[in-house]
Amino acid sequence: MKKTIALVFALGLTAATGLAAEAAKPLYENGFEKAEAGKVPEDFLVLNGEFAVKEADGNKFLELPGTPLESFGVLFGPGETSGAAVSARIFSTAKGRRYPAFGVGLGGVSGYRLQMSPGKKTVELFKDQEVKASVPYEWKSGVWTIFRLQVQAVKEGAWRIEGKAWPLGSDEPKEWLIAFDEKEEPVAGRASIFASPFSGTPIWFDDLAVERVGK
Numbered sequence: 001m002k003k004t005i006a007l008v009f010a011l012g013l014t015a016a017t018g019l020a021a022e023a024a025k026p027l028y029e030n031g032f033e034k035a036e037a038g039k040v041p042e043d044f045l046v047l048n049g050e051f052a053v054k055e056a057d058g059n060k061f062l063e064l065p066g067t068p069l070e071s072f073g074v075l076f077g078p079g080e081t082s083g084a085a086v087s088a089r090i091f092s093t094a095k096g097r098r099y100p101a102f103g104v105g106l107g108g109v110s111g112y113r114l115q116m117s118p119g120k121k122t123v124e125l126f127k128d129q130e131v132k133a134s135v136p137y138e139w140k141s142g143v144w145t146i147f148r149l150q151v152q153a154v155k156e157g158a159w160r161i162e163g164k165a166w167p168l169g170s171d172e173p174k175e176w177l178i179a180f181d182e183k184e185e186p187v188a189g190r191a192s193i194f195a196s197p198f199s200g201t202p203i204w205f206d207d208l209a210v211e212r213v214g215k
Contacts, residue, residue, distance in 0.1 A: 108189020
């Protein structure tokens with residue numbers, strides 16, 4: 001009898017573990033390891049810019065050239081409203097007193113964006129083209145920066161947009177770096193990466209992911 005109970009418990013635990021693992025699985029992820037160099041993955045929607053998969057030191061990533069000095073972006077992953085998070089790591093460099101700007105987004109072209117703005121020494125949260133929040137940040141040139149942005153409902157008729165950024169090799173901050181509260185229901189849209197290579201140097205993107213968050 002005890003063996004039967006133990007077996008049932010073990011099977012139940014295995015099933016629960018499997019369900020938890022399935023729930024934790026990202027909705028989308030792309031590290032470009034299987035991508036063809038010189039092209040853009042077929043599931044990406046390039047809004048503008050000459051993006052292409054490149055390889056250096058055995059690692060593949062998506063590159064945006066350092067010219068022209070305009071703003072560019074790519075959409076990827078499923079279309080989500082709230083209860084989702086996007087993450088990526090991004091590499092760029094400054095050149096003299098010229099700095100790039102770059103980040104990740106949720107909710108399509110006119111959705112929310114978490115932007116690194118080294119020229120202002122800030123991290124900013126945008127809704128479409130409007131800055132909703134800004135905090136000081138000392139960006140490190142020539143170091144991969146990890147981004148995470150999430151949108152989720154906090155109660156009926158209220159949502160919270162939160163973001164954080166930290167250099168690769170350091171621990172992820174436990175607290176969110178920046179946030180603002182939203183009263184308008186977020187629209188559905190795909191995740192994004194975007195950049196403005198104002199320093200005239202290439203910008204690299206890697207380890208893109210979209211996850212479910214909250215309940």
